[in-house]
Structures are given as C-alpha cells and as structure tokens.
Amino acid sequence: MSVTSVMxxxxxxxxxxxASRLLGNAMxxxxxxxxxxxxxxxxxRGGSVVTYVRYGDEVHSPVIEKGEADYILAFEQLEAAxxxxxxxxxxxxxxxxxxxxxxxxxxxxxxxxxNLIEKLQASGVDVTAIDALPxxxxxxxxxxVNVVLMGVLARYMDVDKDHWIxxxxxxxxxxxxxxxxxxxxxxxKM
Amino acid sequence: xxKLFLGNEAVARGLYEAGCRVISSYPGTxxxxxxxxxxxxxxxxxxxxxxxxxxxxxxxxxxxGGARAFSAxxxxxxxxxxxxxxTASYTGVNGGLVIAVADDPGMHSSQNEQDSxxxxxxxxxxxxxxxxxxxxxxxxxxxxxxxxxxxxxxxxRLCTRISHSRSLxxxxxxxxxxxxxxxxxxxxxxxxxxMARGRHVFVEKRMKALAEFAETCDLNRTEYHDTSIGIIAxxxxxxxxxxxxxxxxxxxxxxMVNPLPVKLIEDFAxxxxxxxxxxxxxxxxxxxxxKFGISVIGKELFPLTGELSQAIVAKKILGEEKKTxxxxxxxxxxxxxxxxxxxxxxxFYALKRENVFVSGDIxxxxxxxxxxxxxxxxxxxxxxxxxxLHGFNTARGTDQAKxxxxxxxxxxxxxxxxxxLIDIAYNKGISTIVILDNSITGMTxxxxxxxxxYTIKGDPTAAVSLEKLxxxxxxxxxxxxxxxxxxxxxxxLKEELAVEEPSVIIARRPCALLKYVKHxxxxxxxxxxxxxxxxxxxxxxxxxxxxDGKAVIDHTQCVGCGLCEDLCKFGAIVGGEAxx
Numbered sequence: 001m002s003v004t005s006v007m008x009x010x011x012x013x014x015x016x017x018x019a020s021r022l023l024g025n026a027m028x029x030x031x032x033x034x035x036x037x038x039x040x041x042x043x044x045r046g047g048s049v050v051t052y053v054r055y056g057d058e059v060h061s062p063v064i065e066k067g068e069a070d071y072i073l074a075f076e077q078l079e080a081a082x083x084x085x086x087x088x089x090x091x092x093x094x095x096x097x098x099x100x101x102x103x104x105x106x107x108x109x110x111x112x113x114x115n116l117i118e119k120l121q122a123s124g125v126d127v128t129a130i131d132a133l134p135x136x137x138x139x140x141x142x143x144x145v146n147v148v149l150m151g152v153l154a155r156y157m158d159v160d161k162d163h164w165i166x167x168x169x170x171x172x173x174x175x176x177x178x179x180x181x182x183x184x185x186x187x188x189k190m
Numbered sequence: 191x192x193k194l195f196l197g198n199e200a201v202a203r204g205l206y207e208a209g210c211r212v213i214s215s216y217p218g219t220x221x222x223x224x225x226x227x228x229x230x231x232x233x234x235x236x237x238x239x240x241x242x243x244x245x246x247x248x249x250x251x252x253x254x255g256g257a258r259a260f261s262a263x264x265x266x267x268x269x270x271x272x273x274x275x276x277t278a279s280y281t282g283v284n285g286g287l288v289i290a291v292a293d294d295p296g297m298h299s300s301q302n303e304q305d306s307x308x309x310x311x312x313x314x315x316x317x318x319x320x321x322x323x324x325x326x327x328x329x330x331x332x333x334x335x336x337x338x339x340x341x342x343x344x345x346x347r348l349c350t351r352i353s354h355s356r357s358l359x360x361x362x363x364x365x366x367x368x369x370x371x372x373x374x375x376x377x378x379x380x381x382x383x384x385m386a387r388g389r390h391v392f393v394e395k396r397m398k399a400l401a402e403f404a405e406t407c408d409l410n411r412t413e414y415h416d417t418s419i420g421i422i423a424x425x426x427x428x429x430x431x432x433x434x435x436x437x438x439x440x441x442x443x444x445x446m447v448n449p450l451p452v453k454l455i456e457d458f459a460x461x462x463x464x465x466x467x468x469x470x471x472x473x474x475x476x477x478x479x480x481k482f483g484i485s486v487i488g489k490e491l492f493p494l495t496g497e498l499s500q501a502i503v504a505k506k507i508l509g510e511e512k513k514t515x516x517x518x519x520x521x522x523x524x525x526x527x528x529x530x531x532x533x534x535x536x537x538f539y540a541l542k543r544e545n546v547f548v549s550g551d552i553x554x555x556x557x558x559x560x561x562x563x564x565x566x567x568x569x570x571x572x573x574x575x576x577x578x579l580h581g582f583n584t585a586r587g588t589d590q591a592k593x594x595x596x597x598x599x600x601x602x603x604x605x606x607x608x609x610x611l612i613d614i615a616y617n618k619g620i621s622t623i624v625i626l627d628n629s630i631t632g633m634t635x636x637x638x639x640x641x642x643x644y645t646i647k648g649d650p651t652a653a654v655s656l657e658k659l660x661x662x663x664x665x666x667x668x669x670x671x672x673x674x675x676x677x678x679x680x681x682x683l684k685e686e687l688a689v690e691e692p693s694v695i696i697a698r699r700p701c702a703l704l705k706y707v708k709h710x711x712x713x714x715x716x717x718x719x720x721x722x723x724x725x726x727x728x729x730x731x732x733x734x735x736x737x738d739g740k741a742v743i744d745h746t747q748c749v750g751c752g753l754c755e756d757l758c759k760f761g762a763i764v765g766g767e768a769x770x
Contacts, residue, residue: 012526028193034356041298041635042219042633045527048523062351065512079524102523106732106734113521142746
C-alpha cells in the first residue's frame, strides 16, 4: 500500500508519544513498514509537540511536511490550528476541544484565537471535534486523553478493533491496561 | 520478528550483539536513550559519568584493557570529550572502541547546531552515519569490527531524526568477545612526543587505508534509476531525498562519511547528468567533491542552517511545492515552559524581584530566561554560568558582583561547574552561585547523577554532598533553601549578595515530575475574592490563566505547589476541590 502519514500534535506532557507508539505498533503488526518520529528533550516541557507516524509498503522519510498528512490527531485546539498547514486538502482532522493557554496568552502578549473549531471546519478539511477530557476522566484519569483520542481516530483507520485492543495490551504497562482499554472504548464509540 | 526500535535503542542493541562490555556516557539530547537502553542489558557494564570527557576516558581505558567499549554523547558533548579522543586516535585500540555522537540540526534541544563531521576529520577518526534504526544496529556492530581491524576508534554519527525515530529492526543474539590480552606497549599507549610522532605516521597510513576501503566497502552504495539527477547523501538526508525524488533520481548513499571515497564519487558523477550533494548543516561532502574537481551542486541551493526535509529537496531540485491550508488567525507560539510545581520557579521569581544579572547554564532552568520570569541574562555551555559570572564580576567590579548571581543545576555543577567554582575560591572572587538541586538530571529525562545516590541501574551508591564539596574548595558561606519558600529564598539571596566573599546557595527540592514526589490536590480560585490583579500570573505557571476577567487554575495541570497561593494578597487561591 502507498504510504499513509499521520501527525499527532499537542502540548508537551499530554501523552502524544504513547499515542504514536500505539499507532506504530498497530501498523507494524499488520506487517507494514513503519516509521515513527518522536520529540524528546526541551519541547517536551509544555511546548508545542508533534510526532509523526508513517506506514505503508516502504517508508523513507521519518517526518511529514506541509501538505502531506493524511490525518492529524490534535490533542488541543490551538495545536490543531498551528499544524493545519501540514494536512492534505481533504485530509482528516480529529481535534480535542480542550484549550490550553500557551505562555504568551497567559502573559497577555498574545490572545487565543476564537471559534477555532468552526474555522477549522470551514478550511476545507474533514473535522471531527470531541471533548476528550471528560471521557478520559470517566475512564479513570485525565492522563488517558491520548488513548481516548486514539480511539476516535481508530474508527477512520483500516484496522480491526480487536487488533487495536491487542496492541494496547502489548504496548502500555500492565497496571494501566484496563484504564486504557476503557479510554479507547469511550473514544471508539463516539 | 521485526521490531519497532528507536534509533538510539537500535544502537544499544548493536552494542549488546557486538559483545560490547563497557559503556560510559553523560546524558545529552538526542543521544541519552542509547545508554539508558544499554543499561537494560545485564551482560554489559553501563554507567553515567560526571561528564563526556570522563566517559570517553573510561571507554578508552576499557578498550586498552582489551574490552569492546563505547561512549555516547550529543554534539556539544563531543567538544568536552575532544581532548581524550583526539589522542585516542593516535593510541588506537585493543578492544574495539566506538563513540556515538548525536547532532541536533534545527536545535530541538541544544545551544548550537555544530556538525560533528568536522571533529571526525580533525581528529582523524573514521565515522559511520546510519540512515535508519536497522542501520543503527548494523553499523554499530560493524564499527567494532572495523575499529579492531584498523586499530582506531570509530564514530557513529546520529542526528535527532535518526536517534528519535522508530523503524524496523531484526535482532540476533549477542556474540561474546573474549577480553583481549593486555600487553604493555608504551610506543602505542604512552603519548609523549617521541612516541606520538611515530603514532601520527601510523594514523596517516591508517586513514589512507580507510579511504581505499571507502571506495569499495558495502557501507557506501549506489542505486541507479533515472540518471538525469544524481544524489549524494548520507543519514537522514538520504531518506529525505529518496522520499522527494523516488526513482526519478539515482543515489550514492554514503554510510561512511569519514574518510570519503573519491573514485566511487567520480564514477557516480560521470553516470549522472546533474549531481546534487544533499547534506544537513555544513558542506563537508560538497567540499570534498570540489577538492577533487567533481562538479556538484550543494549549498548554493541548500541551507547551512536547520534540518533538511523532503519538502526542501523537492522545492530546491524539482521546484515543486505542496499546496497548504491555513487559518487567517495569528497562532500564538507555544514555547516550552517550566512544569507545574517546578522547584526552579520560586527561585527565578525571587531573582526577578532582586533585579539581578543572572548568569545561566544548560538545563531545564534555562527556561527561566522566558517571559514572564525573563530572569536569565546569559547561557553559553555547561558550567559557563559560574566561570562566566566570575569573569563578568571581575570586569565590572565589586558593586556589580552584589547584583549578580549564577544559576546551575546539580548535574551541570558536577559536570563542569565545580572547576569554575574552584577558580572563584582560588582567585578571591566574591560571586554568588545558586545551585538548583532538583535531585536529578532533568531536561534529558531523569537520569541519575553523582549527587542523587543512585547508579544508572537504580542501585544505591555514594552521593556527592554538595555542601561539603563546596566547602572543601574554599567556599565558607554555604546555605540550603527550599525554593517553594519564597520568603526564605529571597532572604538568602539578599544576604549572600550583600557580603564581599564568595557564597553558594543550594536551592533544594526534587523535580516535581519524579515519581516519588507526592502532589497535593489542585488549588482553585475563589472568584468572589479574586481582584484580577494578575499577581499570580507573574510566576509563569502554565496552569494559571485568566477566564472571564478572573484567574483560573487548570485542575488537570496543577500539582498544588502553593507558590501562587503565597502571592495572592486577597486569599483568593485556596486548596480543595478543583475548578471545573
């Protein structure tokens, strides 16, 4: 199959790394070539973070450039808007409606743009907006936002639900399996 | 079965399979995980060293002792390790010696974007450059074999996109390497002028032999498709070119980037109509081509700064650009920030209130330079906060010294701040130094260090006492404060700045992200009591923002550190149930 490019974007600390590993492992166990590019170091400290997951018959570059992403999974509204130029026209955007003010907004040096979801919807991409935080808390922890969102995205991908469940079981630490399965389920059925 | 390995994880696996025995490193993004993964294999000895120079010397010693040995570092770490390595190039090896150096084009987490290939050329140490995780594993193993065959240390050059990308690898078993016999050989191992002269002749012969090897070895390979465009590239740049051009171009992929072949490049160039060198950072391959009269296109098209990408290759070579979508709104930047509950925040708030010159250093606390704290004046390299302040104060005099401090983390202080402090004590400086002791090496992702009392494997060990160490070098004024206690911290700063002798304040509290640190429940804002004065916003806590004219605390982020509570004159910030 040709290469599919998925970007997972958010705020450092939101758990984009686990989401990208889940997706990478799910595609690996389908027998595909996979590359996952991660962010470590300084930007993990509350900065804008992006991880790239690419899979298909043969993947060369580990990164995704402007206009190349088939999917963007955004953990926060402003990050969805920031990375929108990376989405292909007609690409799929799954966005968490949570807003986290960046420091320039907190200090008053900049303002958080209004009505971002509507603007994203009007930009020519297919948008699914979801409030993942209450679902994550329902599953047991606000930290499970990442897996709730992965559950939402999973509906649009060519992978069986059982396969996802198996991947979660083998990717997350044993004591968090139940919570993550619950989080995935809540996202998947949205 | 194929596995999805981080490039760094694959290097560690390569060490294991190659029978490597001794690993010593200092953490540095993007190289850190190599040594962390290596430490998960019990068959190898792994350690965190106080700095890269020490780490390399341990590896050099282990190699002389007959073991396969390794050290990993980031590009700027190689500067610290350059001293032993440039001479280890002369002594060569007994057991294979491999040094991984991870560059950071684009400076995701670094203070410069130097190109490590210059060090390989200058030190006359050969260098391999893998382009994915499978090559990380294979090249690491190969480097050990070649190290022993050619009697030389070997570099593995990585970059952020190779170190921190996962791709498929196939693993095999470890092949144990018996410890080689140690034979005393001063002509090879004692680098005094008389012996070193002999070894330099050997080094030149060795590099000539390796240059011949580069012409035919399978580390360098050609892929012929459409020959109207020829691409010479290595590492991540090769992947970007392949992604952008596919079979519309032919490729000379260089796995060994020092020394470079000549005839192989000449032959490739002769078969292609137009030859481009696609390389990140400096024009090393391009300059090599020009030296031998091979006509190539390089930095006249491609930037010397930042990362390359498939988009840059497509634009520069094909003139193609992808159409992009965007919103009209200005999107505010989201720079990294100190975490919620970060113990550094209280100290930087106190420093800001003192309105002093702050000589900064390398670590999470460098973020103290960012608004709204904006407390740091300088940041150069590991340890430079302390020695730099001594220079600054010496230049500007005693009155200035009463309005200036250096800030340095526990791990950075051990890395190279201690020698700077000795300089101050010995030369009668009067500088005030703050050691931000958060009981861990923070920015690189929580590595143990000589002050934490634990080894890389988590085993208890001797811990450096910062207080005693500082006193031992001749600093008499040493005090410890809790940076969560703003009043105490402020008082200590005022008093130590006022005295005309050197002093050290240890601001001690563990990193809020450490697993053993217990968090309090989120604080909340009583909207009735909030007067919208925004005093709580001045500490730059990412959990506090304004909503409908009043302060609000994000309960998913707040860890209840209480710093904002101390700042609110109206008692509007209270503990208990979280804001929803």
